[in-house]
Amino acid sequence: MKTSVRGSARRRAAGAGLAALALAGGAVGCAKGDDESPAMEPAAAVAKAAKNAETITSFRYTMTGKVPDAGRVNGEAAMSVKPPAMSMKITAQDKGADGKVEIRLVDKAMYIGGGAQAAKEMDGKSWIKFDMSALGADKQLNPAQLGAGQADQNPATESTFLTGSKDVKKVGTETVDGVKTTHYQGNVTLDELEASLKGKDKATRKTREKSIAQYEKMGVDSLVMDMWIDGDDHTKKFRMRGDADKGPLDMTITFLDINKPVTVTAPPAKDTVDLAEMMKDASGAES
Template identity: 25%
Template sequence: MRRPGPSRRSRALTGTVVLLCAAALTGLVGCSGESDAPSDGAGKASPAPEGDLAGTVVEAVAETRRTSARFDQEITMSDGKQTQLLFIKGDFDMAGDMGRLTVEIPEIGGARAEELFVAGKVYLRAVKETAGPWGYFDRNKSEVHLPLRAPMNDPEHTLFQVGMAKNVYYQGVEKMNGAPAKHYRGMLDHLAVSLRLGKSQQEDANRERASRGEDVPVYADVWIDEAGRVVQTRTAFDFGDNTTTVTTVFSDFGKPVKVTAPPAAGLATLSPVPHILTG
């Protein structure tokens, strides 16, 4: 059977990626806007288990969110003609809800942004030859605009999302960070995939789901170490020529993380429009 071609939503998402790439550092700081607070926010609630193995993943997510870690994330997005890579890295105290990270797009002249998570805010500035002004978002009001991205690249969102995996199966033991880790694979349903989507993107996702009559297949892989912590996640979908893969590695658990908010003087407000650097 011939695989169906990309839908209008898929083509729209691809077009959004290309347009955002072309203006990766333009208009990053602008006028503020308001949106309804998403349901999960930065809270510590965990998704409900779905069977024994799904429960194992939920428990590992909860254990990981009780500590701090270094994380390294690689995102690959492709429309079959062009592939876009993003690299995100930083340190995050998930128990204390604070952290710092950088996000880079090597293909766009070294486009880079820095982010600070502290006291319920996300502070962001673009960096090219020099650092731009800091702006900020309310963390709980930040949204997702591209498939499988996290709002403002929040690593806790990534953990929360994989904790919603269903039909989870054990895949075996593999080496991660030089130590054995148990590999589990499940599927993310429509609710998990559309978590924290902006209003227009949510409407598109709902129409896509309705037209298919079933969820777009999205895989979630989770690796758990002997201490019961998540050491790697991978989420991926393959829909025609459109693919996205997000791989996140957690390491150096328990390391101290200290973050200080930028001075209030000179702070700008951030526009809520979609932007490839911020998800």
């Protein structure tokens, strides 16, 4: 039975990675602007929105699209940057009963829930807890495999990537979720993204290099990026497309609000299995 539970844990961890992947590729948006972004050169408009994204401390958003090796996904999430916290519900539409995953990041612990389907495989408990400070001790289950290294990442980082493009252009004006916006688009390679880090401060370089590394691991060489900017010079919607080793990447994130309180609570202990204890028990049973 414990070996089966361990296998279930690995499948749930993989689901977490899909959800965390969907996090990457967004810009922080604001829904209060009444008009599209003021008229200015496309590159300047994108740079201003990217600069504003750096000051965001919390946000809510929806996501939809395709991710490599998972197919169609959609979901919704709320995230606090300071202090780090996150709540996400995501569905991999092509994965059937195993496609629904909920993730919560609270007090340096990540919880992954699979609802009733997971409860059937884990003695009635529907959540798995990962202590992020302890992850990586077992080489067979490291943070990268779990997606834990991405789960607490600020999606606003990717909004700055369009500033690395040399061909940003204005596509037109559109209304997104009731907000008037200006639509911009550009192509950017990973080499251009890395070159754009020149002159940035150490903290900014570290954050952006971490995001760039994700695309490198996916086998993405370049991205087509779209950004919809509102009248307050914030990104309201963001889309990223690219070809990865395991399939197409095409994610659209629409932001609902910014800088409003985000409260995330841990699941009830009675419904939670601690991965560290699970792995310890499984190791003992196999020895």
